[in-house]
Amino acid sequence: MTEMTADIGTGSVVRAVDLHREYGRAAAVRALRGVSAAFAPGTFTAVMGPSGSGKTTLLHCLAGMDRPTRGSVRWGDAEVSRLPERRLAELRRSRVGFVFQAFNLMPAMTVAQNVELPGRLAGERSDRGRVLEALARVGLAGRERHRPGQLSGGQQQRVAIARALVSRPPVLFADEPTGALDRATGHEILALLRAGVDADRRTCVMVTHDPVAAGYADRVLLLADGLVADELHHPTAAQVGERLSRLGEGK
Numbered sequence: 444m445t446e447m448t449a450d451i452g453t454g455s456v457v458r459a460v461d462l463h464r465e466y467g468r469a470a471a472v473r474a475l476r477g478v479s480a481a482f483a484p485g486t487f488t489a490v491m492g493p494s495g496s497g498k499t500t501l502l503h504c505l506a507g508m509d510r511p512t513r514g515s516v517r518w519g520d521a522e523v524s525r526l527p528e529r530r531l532a533e534l535r536r537s538r539v540g541f542v543f544q545a546f547n548l549m550p551a552m553t554v555a556q557n558v559e560l561p562g563r564l565a566g567e568r569s570d571r572g573r574v575l576e577a578l579a580r581v582g583l584a585g586r587e588r589h590r591p592g593q594l595s596g597g598q599q600q601r602v603a604i605a606r607a608l609v610s611r612p613p614v615l616f617a618d619e620p621t622g623a624l625d626r627a628t629g630h631e632i633l634a635l636l637r638a639g640v641d642a643d644r645r646t647c648v649m650v651t652h653d654p655v656a657a658g659y660a661d662r663v664l665l666l667a668d669g670l671v672a673d674e675l676h677h678p679t680a681a682q683v684g685e686r687l688s689r690l691g692e693g694k
């Protein structure tokens with residue numbers, strides 16, 4: 444397999460160059476083995492590949508939640524992979540949002556409190572107007588006093604998206620955001636992510652196993668064995684499925 448370099452552009456909001464991430468004693472697991480990729484403003488990228496190919500590790504390194512063993516991650520002009528933890532945490536708040544498959548909401552808190560939580564943890568004064576606006580943008584106006592347990596899975600994921608976007612970061616990372624949802628609800632979430640890219644020029648990077656979900660993206664990066672194995676632009680679900688099965692993840 445030839446190593447490919449995904450579109451290293453200037454003017455990108457996020458850029459990774461030659462990322463390596465090894466885990467364990469004597470670097471026993473080589474999760475990333477030299478990934479380079481650039482993410483332009485207002486684009487939606489799906490990251491796909493067989494289980495264990497390094498998708499989540501790449502997303503965590505790009506989002507400043509994990510540090511590469513070697514290589515660099517830049518957010519605009521800022522080199523983030525070697526920033527001190529405190530500075531990185533500050534920058535992460537304003538530059539990136541993250542959405543998880545399992546929503547990761549606090550069940551005892553209201554919807555509004557969940558959305559406010561990252562800001563509070565960062566010592567910021569709460570801005571009720573911003574919280575309500577973020578909830579309205581994900582279609583949850585009027586739900587701010589509910590608890591997560593009173594909402595459907597799709598609504599809970601909308602709360603998580605509002606929480607990720609309340610600080611208005613230019614980049615949203617999502618790790619299998621529809622993995623815990625039925626297909627129809629998953630499509631609503633994907634349409635919401637797509638709308639944020641198109642209307643607000645946000646950059647979205649999403650890990651998914653689902654070729655239909657990848658059809659919402661402008662580009663698909665296919666990882667295999669810790670490397671970018673292929674890159675597809677505006678592919679159909681059928682094309683994505685076919686490439687995946689060639690990489691060993693048949694659908």
Ligand SMILES: Nc1ncnc2c1ncn2[C@@H]1O[C@H](COP(=O)(O)OP(=O)(O)OP(=O)(O)O)[C@@H](O)[C@H]1O
Pocket residue numbers: 466467472473474492493494495496497498499500501
């Ligand atoms: N904290 C860790 N410690 C040790 N090994 C890890 C750690 N995190 C990931 N790995 C290993 O790194 C490799 C890549 O894992 P990663 O979770 O990035 O893959 P993935 O493509 O997201 O997989 P999946 O589709 O199954 O979620 C795997 O071999 C995994 O076991």
